[in-house]
Each structure stands twice: as C-alpha cells, then as structure tokens.
Amino acid sequence: MEPMNQFSAVALPLPLENVDTDQLIPARFMKEPRKPNGYGAFLLHDMRFDSSGEPLDFMLNRPEAASSEVLVARRNFGAGSSREAAVYALVDHGFRCVIAPSFGDIFASNSVNNGLLPALVSEQDCERLLEAMAEQPATITIDLQNQCISLGEQTVSFDINPTWKLKLLNGWDDIDLTLARTPEIEQFRTNYKNRYPWLG
Known part of the structure; x- marks a missing residue:
C-alpha cells in the first residue's frame, strides 16, 4: 500500500444511511474476476442504473465523480455482509477515504487493509460537511497525522483506531506491522531462551 498522510481531493456526497456492502457491490458482480479491470464499475451499481442499464441521476454518474477520491456518507456505512469486494469497489473506483459517523466493523477493518481511510466523524460534523457540498463539487483536505478534515472555512476532527x-x-499491512516490532520480538526471544535454556 502507498503511505497516506495529507492530501486534497474532490469529495462526493452520499447523504444516505445504512449503505451496506450488498449495495456497495451487488453479489452478482462478484463472479467477475477483479483483475484486470477492477470492481470500480460495479460500485453502487443498482443506485446508478435502472433495470434496463440506463444511468440515473446519481452522484457517481456525474462528471466530477471521475476524479473523486473522498466520499461523505451518513451513519452505518458498510454494514451487512463481510465481503471485502465492497472495499475493492471503492478503491478500484479511486476512493482513498470515506467519511461517516459510523462504519460496519468488518468493513472498516477491510478498508484499512486495502489503503482506504474510514474517517469517523460526529453526526453533526457529517451534516455540516454534506450541507457545504450540497450545491457543487467540493475539494476536501484530509490530514491523517492530525486527524482533521478541512472544507472551505470548516475544519472538523475525525477518529481512527x-x-x-x-x-x-506507513502503508503497512499486518505483516509489515509485525516486522516493525522485530527488535522487540528478538529481545523477547533472547530473554526467553536465557530463562529457559533447555528449550534449545
């Protein structure tokens, strides 16, 4: 994964609650191999297109969506089944951050493992951001180190584990996280062998 710290990007509003993983990528599309084209085209498919495949007036179908990297949604984003493909769809579309008042637990964990920031904000701050984005596309600045989000004159804080x-x-996966503790692991092994030399 690429390290993430501070970046500015076009943000899209998704003023809906309880957007679950089945909506993020309907199950029928998971039969498709992720490579070489990715799952981005299937993101929120049934909100974007009618039953005949015609595009609807939906934020992901607008021109600014092509360059968007931040999504602002309401509470309980990513609830539902544990499918990691829901995160793949967001990442493959180009999103680097989702801002919401709450997330499905497994979705949030999968997000981090795929380089997608689940930025947890208060409901009040979420509504302020959505209101500021209501009229036109907005550029949002995400500062992970300081855990803050800036939009125009507004700055709100966010939480993250x-x-x-x-x-x-650092752009680490779980293995990298373990390797970062190598000196402590080696020290533990040395101490343990000294305490119990018969273990070899």
Whole structure:
C-alpha cells in the first residue's frame, strides 16, 4: 500500500444511511474476476442504473465523480455482509477515504487493509460537511497525522483506531506491522531462551 498522510481531493456526497456492502457491490458482480479491470464499475451499481442499464441521476454518474477520491456518507456505512469486494469497489473506483459517523466493523477493518481511510466523524460534523457540498463539487483536505478534515472555512476532527492510523501512515499491512516490532520480538526471544535454556 502507498503511505497516506495529507492530501486534497474532490469529495462526493452520499447523504444516505445504512449503505451496506450488498449495495456497495451487488453479489452478482462478484463472479467477475477483479483483475484486470477492477470492481470500480460495479460500485453502487443498482443506485446508478435502472433495470434496463440506463444511468440515473446519481452522484457517481456525474462528471466530477471521475476524479473523486473522498466520499461523505451518513451513519452505518458498510454494514451487512463481510465481503471485502465492497472495499475493492471503492478503491478500484479511486476512493482513498470515506467519511461517516459510523462504519460496519468488518468493513472498516477491510478498508484499512486495502489503503482506504474510514474517517469517523460526529453526526453533526457529517451534516455540516454534506450541507457545504450540497450545491457543487467540493475539494476536501484530509490530514491523517492530525486527524482533521478541512472544507472551505470548516475544519472538523475525525477518529481512527491508533493501530489503523499507524498502518495507513506507513502503508503497512499486518505483516509489515509485525516486522516493525522485530527488535522487540528478538529481545523477547533472547530473554526467553536465557530463562529457559533447555528449550534449545
């Protein structure tokens, strides 16, 4: 994964609650191999297109969506089944951050493991951001180190698990996180062998 710290990007509003993983990528599309084209085209498919495949008036179908990297949604984003493909769809579309008042637990963990920041904000701050984005596309600045989000004159803070923050800042997966503790692991092994030499 690429390390993440501070970046500015076009943000899209998704003023909906309870957007679950089945909506993020409907199950029928998971039969498709992720490579070489990715799952981005299937993101929120059934909100984007009608039953005949015609595009609807939906934020992901607008021109600014092509360059968007931040999504602002309401509470309980990513609830539902544990499918990691929901995160793949977001990442493959180009999103680097989702801002919401709450996330499905497994979705949030999968997000971090795929380089997607689940930025947890208060409901009040979420509504302020959505209101500021209501009229036109907005550029948002995400500062992971200082855990703040800036949009125009507004700045709001967000929460994230400290271990997840460390992984995203460094671009680490779980193996990298373990390897970062190598000196402590080696010291433990040495101490343990000294205490119990008969273990070999």
